[in-house]
Amino acid sequence: MKATKVAATLGTLLIASSVMAACGGNNTDNGNNNGSSNANQTSKADAATNAPAESAAADSNPYAEHYTYEVYSLDAPADFDSFPLVKEAKEKFNIDIKIQQVLGDVWDQKTRTLVASNDLPEVVAWYNLNYGEYVSWAKQGVFKAIDTSKYPNLDKLTKEYKIYDKVKVDGKLYAFPKVIVSNPYNEIGTEMYMYRRDWAKAMGHDFAPVQDMTWDELTNYLKELKEKDPAKLGDKLVPLEVGSGGKGWSGTFGLQFNPNIQTYFKKDGEWEFGAAQPETLEGIKQVKSLYDQGLLAKDSYAYKDGEGLDRLYAGRVGVYYGNQNVANMKDIITKMQVTNPNFKDEDYGVFMVTMPDGKVHVKEKFEWWGSFAFASSIDDKKMDRWLQMGDWLLEQEQLEKNAYGAQGVDWTKDGSAVNVTWPKDAQGNYSFTKDNGKNYINDQKMFTKWFILEGTDVWLEGNPLYSDYLKNDLLKTYVEKAEAAGPVMTPNNYDLDFFTAPNKNKYGTFGDDVRDNFIKAVVSNNPEQVWNSFLKSIEPKVKSVTAELDKGLQ
Template identity: 25%
Template sequence: MKKRFGKVISTTLLVAMLTTAITGCGSQGDKTDDTTASEKPKEMVELTVEVFDRSTPGYQADKNFQTEWIQKNFGDPNGIKLKFVPVLRGQEVEKLNVLMAANQAPDVSFTYNEGLMYNYIKNGGLTDLGKLLDEHGKDLKAYLGDTLLNYGNWGGVQYAVPAKRVMEACFGTFIRKDWLDKLNMPVPQTTDEFYNTLKAFKEKDPGKLGEKVIPFTITVDPNNINWTSHTLLESFKTSISEEDRYSMRNWVIPGFKEGIRFMNKLYNEGLLNKQFVLDKDGKQYEKDVAQGKVGAFIQSYDFPYRITPGLATELKKNVPDSDIIPIDPFKNSEGKNIKMKYNPNGLFIIVPKSSKRAVEAIKYLNWMSKPEVLKFLQNGNKGDQYTDEQDGIPMNVISNDKLPDDKKANYIDLSIIVNGKEFGSTEKNIKAASFGYPGFEDKFTEAYNIALTDAGYMPRFDRVIEAEAKYSKALTDKEVQIFVKSITCKPADFDKTYNSLVQDYMKSGGQQIEDEKRAAFKAMKK
C-alpha cells in the first residue's frame, strides 16, 4: 500500500494507471493520419522530395500553393516537414548522379532512365521497398496493381515504385501548316514528300526569314537526341526478330545507318539546322520554334501544345497566323509508321539507401494515391486553376501565363505516382488530358492518336543488365559523337565516319551490352 496526495492507492491500481498512460502515449505516437489538440506535439522529421524545375516564369517548384497544401494535409498531421528539392528537368540525370554519389539524394527521388536504375541497383544504392509497401503502402499497391509494380522489380527485389502511365503515346512529328498553305502544298504523307517540303521551305521561304529559315531542326541535348529524330530514324529500320529488337543497339540495326545518312543529306543541303551542334540543352531548339524560324520538328507528341514551355502559344504571339499541326509521314519498308510508345510504367520512384526516411517516403506516396489528393495535385482548385467541370473532369484550365504567381501550378511533377490525369476510362482520360492544352485541345487529341499509330512497347528486361549499368554513361557520350559527326561530315566521308565511330562504340561496351541482353532474353523466354 502506498500513500499519494493523502489518499491510499493499491499497487495493482497504480500499475494499471501507469500501463494505461504508457499505452496511450504509444498509440498516439503511432498515428500517421491525424492528431488531436490534446496530444503532445510530435517532433517534426524532415522528408526531402525531388521535384522537376521546368523554369516556368514566376513559378517556384519548391514553394507554391500545392506544396503548401501537401504540408498542411500530409506533413503537419504526420509530424513531417517536407522539403522539396528542385532539379532542372534537362539536367536530371547528371544532378541525381551527383546527389547519389554524395549520399545527398532526396528521400523521394525519381528518374525515367532505366540505365540509371541498373547502375544504382548494381552499386547497392537503393532501398528494398517490398516490406515497406506491405506495411505502409496498402492503398498505393491497390492503386498501382501487381503487374505495374513488377516494372519496379529486378531479380525479385522491389527497388522502385513505378508511376502509372495513363497516356502511352510518346513521339510526334510537327509541321507549320501556315507555311504549307502559303506554298499551296499538301501535308506530306511520305519521307520523299517530307524532303520536298523542306526544300520548298528553304527555297521559297514562306516565313520571309531569309538566312534565318530553318526547315527542320534537332538538338544534341543527350536527353533529347532520340526525341528530336525518333520517328524519322525508326522508319529506316528493317524488320528484325524479337531477340534482335531486345538486344541490338540502334546503331547496328539494319537500316538505321541509312536514316542517319538521310539526316546527313538534309544537313549538307541546308535543310537541317546548321547550329544544332551548339544546342546542348535543347533551349535553342525551343527558342527557334517559338520565334517562328522552324518549319518542321520531332518531339514528344504533345510538346508544342504544352503550357510549359508553351511553344505554340509563344509562336502565336510572334506569328499570329501560325499553325503547328501533327503529321505522320515516315513509313517503313512495310508501309507502317513505326514508332515506340511508353510502357505502362512512367518514372521510377526510388528511395536512396542513404535515406533515413524510407517509411515516411512510402507513407507519403501511399497518401498520394487517395482520389481526392490526386485530383487536387493534378488539377488545382476550381475557380483558380480551372473554371468548370464536365463529367467530373476539370475543364477550361487556365494557363500559367494568365495566373498570378501564387496560383501557378505544375501538376505532373507533384502527383508523381501517376503520369497523366486519370478519370477511369481511355476516352475520359484523353478528353481530360486535352483540357490541359487550352486552345489546342483538338490538335492534342489528333497528335495523341497519331502517336499510337503502329506504335509498340519498348523492350524491358526483368533483371539488371550489368553491362548497361557499367557502360551506359560512356556510351551516351559516344552516341552524341556518332550523331554529330555522322550528320555533319561531308557525304563522301559518311560511311568511313559512321563505321569507324560505331565500331569504337561497340568495342567500348556496346557489344558487351548486346551479348548480355541476348543471354537475358533467352533466359526470360525459358
C-alpha cells in the same frame, strides 16, 4: 532518411519513451510510493476506465500522432508550405515535411554518399533508380519494401504499367517508379513530326490535322517550304528541326531508318549491335541529303541543348520532330505565341510519315522516369501514413485540385464542366506567375510528382488548359492511326536495359559515340568512310558487350 536526422528522430523517440516510462512509474507501487495502497488501487482503476476512451479516440482519428518527414527531393520551393494542396494534406494527415534538396547534376553522387554514410532521409521522393545499384542496395537493406495492396490508386498503377514487375527484387518493390500518362489509348510513343498548318495553307495545301506523308513527300514538302518561304524569313527559315539539332539526329531521323540504332537486338539467336546495321548508314545518307540541301540549319550540327526548340519558339521552323505529347504541344504553342500572338492550336498539325520500307516507324511509349523509395529506417506506421497520403493525392478530387488550384477560389465545377477564374496574359493564355499571385497553381504540381510524374492533369475531363483539338484531333488520332497501320515499333526492352555485366555497364550502347560520329558522317564529304571507320574502332568493345549478352541474357 539521414543518419544525423535518423539519430535525432531516434533521440526524440527515446525521450518520449522515457517520459512515458516515468509517467508509468508514478502509478506503480515500487516501495517508494508515499501514497496509500488504496490510492494506488484507485489510480489503477482510473487507468482501466480511461483506457477504452483513449483507444476509441485513437480509432476515431487514425492520424492523432503527429509525424514530421525528412524528404529527399529535387524540388524545394521556398513557398512549399503555402501551396493549397500541401496545406490540406498536412492538415488532413497531421504531418510536417522538411525537404532536403539535391541538385540534378549531383543527384546520383549525393545519393551514393548518403547511402554509404547511412544518412539517407527516410522518404526519398526522387531516386534515379540505377538498376544494378538499386538491386544491390535493396538486398543490402538500404530500402524498405513497398506493399501497395492497401493503397488502391497506387496499386492500380502497378497493374497497368510493366515497369513495376521489372523492378521487383525477390518479388518485392523497393522503389516505386513514377509513371508518365502521355497516351492513355495504346502503346504508341508520342514522337511525331509537327508542322505549321498555317504555312501549309499559305502554300495552297489543305492538309488534315494528322496528314499522311511518305518520306519522299516529306522531303519534297520541305523543299517547297524553303522555296516559297511563306513567312518571308529568308536565311532565318529552318524547314526541318529537332530540339538539339545534330545531337538529336541519330536518335530521331537515324531511329526512323534503323529502329535498333540506340540498342542491341537479337538476330538468329545472337545479340547484335544495332548501330552497326546497314540501315544506320542509309539514315546518315538521308540526313546528309537534307543537310546539304539546306533543309536542316547549317549550324545545327553544333547546337547547344534546346537550341532547335528556341528556333521553333521564335517562329522560324516549318516542321519539327520531337516528343509531341499534349502538354508539350501546348507549351510549344504558348511559347510561339510570344512572337506570333495570332498562332492558335489549329495552326499546329502532325505528319504521319511512312518510311521507304512502307511502314510507319514509332517508339513504344516511355512509361516512367525517376522513382520514390523509403529508407529502411522509417517506422512502419510513418511509411503507411505517407503512402496513404500518396494514394489520396491520386484520387480524382485531389487530381483536380492539383490541376486547377484552390477549389472555390481558382475554380468551381458544375457537373463535368470546370469553370476557372485564372488570369490571362497579353496573348490570352492563362497565366500563373508570382506577379499575379497564381504561381502556386503550377508550382504545387511538384507535390503530386513525388508519386506520379506527369500527365494526370491533361486527361481530366473539362480541363480548360488543353483543347479537344490537341487531345483528340492530334494525339488520339495520331496514335490510333499509327496502331492501325501496323507500325515498326522500337520496344522498351527492360530486360536488356536492366541487364548488368562489366562491359555492358562500362560501354552501354555507345550512345554518345554514336551521336557524335553520326554528326561527323553527315557533315563530311565521305559519310560511308567516316561511319565505317568509327564502327571498326569500337568493334572489340562491342564484341565484349554482345558476348556478355549472349552468355547472360537468353
